Amino acid sequence: DVKVTQSSRYLVKRTGEKVFLECVQDMDHENMFWYRQDPGLGLRLIYFSYDVKMKEKGDIPEGYSVSREKKERFSLILESASTNQTSMYLCASSLRGAGNTIYFGEGSWLTVV
Amino acid sequence: GDSVTQMEGPVTLSEEAFLTINCTYTATGYPSLFWYVQYPGEGLQLLLKATKADDKGSNKGFEATYRKETTSFHLEKGSVQVSDSAVYFCALSTLSGGSNYKLTFGKGTLLTVNP
Numbered sequence: 001d002v003k004v005t006q007s008s009r010y011l012v013k014r015t016g017e018k019v020f021l022e023c024v025q026d027m028d029h030e031n032m033f034w035y036r037q038d039p040g041l042g043l044r045l046i047y048f049s050y051d052v053k054m055k056e057k058g059d060i061p062e063g064y065s066v067s068r069e070k071k072e073r074f075s076l077i078l079e080s081a082s083t084n085q086t087s088m089y090l091c092a093s094s095l096r097g098a099g100n101t102i103y104f105g106e107g108s109w110l111t112v113v
Numbered sequence: 114g115d116s117v118t119q120m121e122g123p124v125t126l127s128e129e130a131f132l133t134i135n136c137t138y139t140a141t142g143y144p145s146l147f148w149y150v151q152y153p154g155e156g157l158q159l160l161l162k163a164t165k166a167d168d169k170g171s172n173k174g175f176e177a178t179y180r181k182e183t184t185s186f187h188l189e190k191g192s193v194q195v196s197d198s199a200v201y202f203c204a205l206s207t208l209s210g211g212s213n214y215k216l217t218f219g220k221g222t223l224l225t226v227n228p
Contacts, residue, residue: 004156031213042202042220043157050213058215090156094214098206099145099164102216104156 003027004105006091012111019078021108023091032074033092033102034058034066043090049074050096081112115140119203119219126193126226134188134222136177136203144205146170146179146186147216151200160188160201193226200224 007022025032033048035058045058047066055066063085067075074093078085088109094102120135138144145164149157161170166181175190186203203219 033215035218040220043218045215045217048213048215056213092157092216096213098208098214099162100206100214101147101159101162104149104158106156 004091004093004103006089006105006108008108009106010109010111012113013078013081015082015112017078017081017112019081019110019112021076021078021089021091021110023074023076023093023105024072025074025091025093025103026072027093027103028071029093029103030071030096031094031102032068033094034064034074034076035090035092036060037088037090037107046076046089078110081110083112086110086112115144115205115207115217117203117205117217117219119201119222121220121222123223123225126224128195128226128228129192130226132188132190132193132197132224134201134203134224136186136188136219138184138186138203138205140184140205140207142208143181144207145214146177147204147206148175148177148186148188149202149204149218151202151221153199157202193224195226195228198224198226 034046035043049068091105147162148160150160161172163170163179
């Protein structure tokens, strides 16, 4: 079974802190994604990566950055957390190409106070 | 741009009732279409998919047919169970630069099934 593991299920951070959300997949997938999920808004793509050291902005990249130094690991960075970044963050991965299933981690609940 | 519109919830049904959750899309080219399900406290799981027009995806008694003429991918189940209570997301896979694909999601539909 494909496994996408997010390092933290629940985090509470203070405004202005730098926050790292880590994600690891074990199926040698080329593509990795970060989404955020908010009530009434569904899932919105923040960033994705289709290869090591490659990244592409999604629909809502402002206030976020990402890092992909190894194929299996994709990190989401909040340089200076703000309260409007309180959300559920979902990491996902897939093989390259049309029609391939995207596999999700269990999510990280981030609260910024 | 590409988008997915699905019926707003919440949807509340009694056990063994018939379920339809409508989904329509706007996309250039020929997207693949997906339904994902999210059970309480969990991440998303693939429920079913269809990769070309007239394909029918099916799983766990759910099914959906890729209708290019109506740009729709409605989810149906003949007899729902309490365990089907979850949030359901319709999504499409579209090209984003070169040969890379990404998913665009609808806003989700909360289904509650009562005994």
